[in-house]
Amino acid sequence: MAVSVPAKQGNLRLVGESVMNGGSFGRVSIVGEGKLIGRTECDSFGCTGNSVVEGDLVAKKVRVMGELKVDGDLKSREAKVTGEIQVKGSAQGDSLNVPGGSFSVEGDCEFEEMTVKGMIRAGGLLSADRMELRLFGGSSASEIGGGHILIKQSKAMKLKKMFAAHPNEVIKAGTIEGDVIELENTMADVVRGNRVSIGLGCEIGRVEYRGELKLDRRAKVGEQIRIQ
Amino acid sequence: MSEKELISKKELLEMTGISYGQLYRWKRKQLIPEEWFIRKSTFTGQETFFPKELILPRIDKIVNMKDDLSLDELADKLSPFVFDHPMRKDELMKRNIVSRVVMNRFGEKDPDNTVYSFEQILAFYTVDQLLLSGAMSLDEGELLLQTLKEHGEKFEGRACELVFIRKMGVPVFALAASPAEMYFESGTKVVAKAALTDYIEQLKLKLA
Numbered sequence: 001m002a003v004s005v006p007a008k009q010g011n012l013r014l015v016g017e018s019v020m021n022g023g024s025f026g027r028v029s030i031v032g033e034g035k036l037i038g039r040t041e042c043d044s045f046g047c048t049g050n051s052v053v054e055g056d057l058v059a060k061k062v063r064v065m066g067e068l069k070v071d072g073d074l075k076s077r078e079a080k081v082t083g084e085i086q087v088k089g090s091a092q093g094d095s096l097n098v099p100g101g102s103f104s105v106e107g108d109c110e111f112e113e114m115t116v117k118g119m120i121r122a123g124g125l126l127s128a129d130r131m132e133l134r135l136f137g138g139s140s141a142s143e144i145g146g147g148h149i150l151i152k153q154s155k156a157m158k159l160k161k162m163f164a165a166h167p168n169e170v171i172k173a174g175t176i177e178g179d180v181i182e183l184e185n186t187m188a189d190v191v192r193g194n195r196v197s198i199g200l201g202c203e204i205g206r207v208e209y210r211g212e213l214k215l216d217r218r219a220k221v222g223e224q225i226r227i228q
Numbered sequence: 229m230s231e232k233e234l235i236s237k238k239e240l241l242e243m244t245g246i247s248y249g250q251l252y253r254w255k256r257k258q259l260i261p262e263e264w265f266i267r268k269s270t271f272t273g274q275e276t277f278f279p280k281e282l283i284l285p286r287i288d289k290i291v292n293m294k295d296d297l298s299l300d301e302l303a304d305k306l307s308p309f310v311f312d313h314p315m316r317k318d319e320l321m322k323r324n325i326v327s328r329v330v331m332n333r334f335g336e337k338d339p340d341n342t343v344y345s346f347e348q349i350l351a352f353y354t355v356d357q358l359l360l361s362g363a364m365s366l367d368e369g370e371l372l373l374q375t376l377k378e379h380g381e382k383f384e385g386r387a388c389e390l391v392f393i394r395k396m397g398v399p400v401f402a403l404a405a406s407p408a409e410m411y412f413e414s415g416t417k418v419v420a421k422a423a424l425t426d427y428i429e430q431l432k433l434k435l436a
Binding site: 092110111112127129143145146147148174175177178179189190192193194208227 | 251274
């Protein structure tokens with residue numbers, strides 16, 4: 001994805017509680033609590049602690065440990081999040097990696113590769129060529145689309161369910177469309193795909209498949225239709 | 229949008245032989261504009277539809293070009309730098325982008341569902357604007373349209389200026405790379421001088 005960032009710019013370092021205007025930077029690093037007012041473009045964006053960008057954030061690399069709020073759109077070639085990101089607009093980029101935490105976008109969330117452990121929310125379309133979601137629960141997307149889609153519940157969630165009552169599903173979605181789809185603990189109205197596997201804990205209204213369909217006997221599926 | 233012929237995503241994949249993965253990838257790369265994804269609820273739940281006469285040529289283009297170019301290069305080619313926004317004739321009139329007078333005069337032979345390219349729309353729009361300014365007659369519009377059709381594409385990607393002069397009542401149209409300084413012999417009246425880039429900007433906003 002083409003993220004154009006101006007070359008050779010000064011670096012910005014915010015330590016403690018600070019407020020700064022946005023603009024173009026080389027490296028931005030925030031330690032503590034930082035706020036950037038206005039659109040911010042940079043080569044890399046690092047945040048340990050809490051930060052807010054009041055505007056769009058465009059960065060080649062984004063690393064967050066802690067919390068980040070973006071009032072506009074987020075564009076990043078490579079984003080790695082431990083903690084929480086909230087985006088008011090939409091999020092786009094090449095790769096999104098959330099080793100633990102939550103990522104919520106009010107608009108569309110589109111990456112080439114997506115690996116999320118924890119929670120993900122997209123108000124619009126959640127799309128990636130390869131998507132691997134291992135979730136705790138509370139996730140949602142109005143639409144999911146892509147090449148290879150894998151959704152499972154995380155190990156921590158499995159453990160938690162042994163002790164406390166929990167709803168079965170970890171993610172709710174309107175439609176899920178992809179070439180290869182593997183689902184577990186997913187609630188969706190419609191699933192369309194080439195090779196579809198519906199695992200335990202799924203509640204699907206309607207499955208349309210072209211190649212093959214694997215159904216776990218503990219999954220609830222309303223209709224299944226093979227398309228020629 | 230009402231009578232536009234729509235094609236469902238399922239039908240599209242079947243007809244073109246592409247996969248969900250490809251379609252979503254192209255959408256992410258903005259090879260297919262967001263506005264073409266029309267969501268409708270059907271008895272089987274939400275379905276996505278596309279305007280048939282726009283999407284099929286676009287898919288064709290992508291499939292044919294993707295072997296030679298990377299997707300990012302393709303994206304640059306298709307949008308948004310080279311503005312490509314074809315539109316149907318009846319919609320152009322309905323949204324009042326091109327007036328009925330111009331359409332009836334110059335596009336009479338084309339059926340209502342003809343899809344005009346951006347260049348064609350721009351030519352119509354330019355004629356329309358000049359007509360509205362009152363400086364040009366409808367007959368002269370024909371001449372202008374001819375000029376734009378013949379030479380317009382030579383300025384692709386460059387700023388271009390339209391010059392309309394008249395001497396002894398004889399109209400002459402010229403296209404010049406701007407900024408251009410021009411001086412005319414006495415007795416020549418410069419009726420209108422307009423930057424086509426301005427028209428492109430205006431038109432983009434109206435079409436979007």
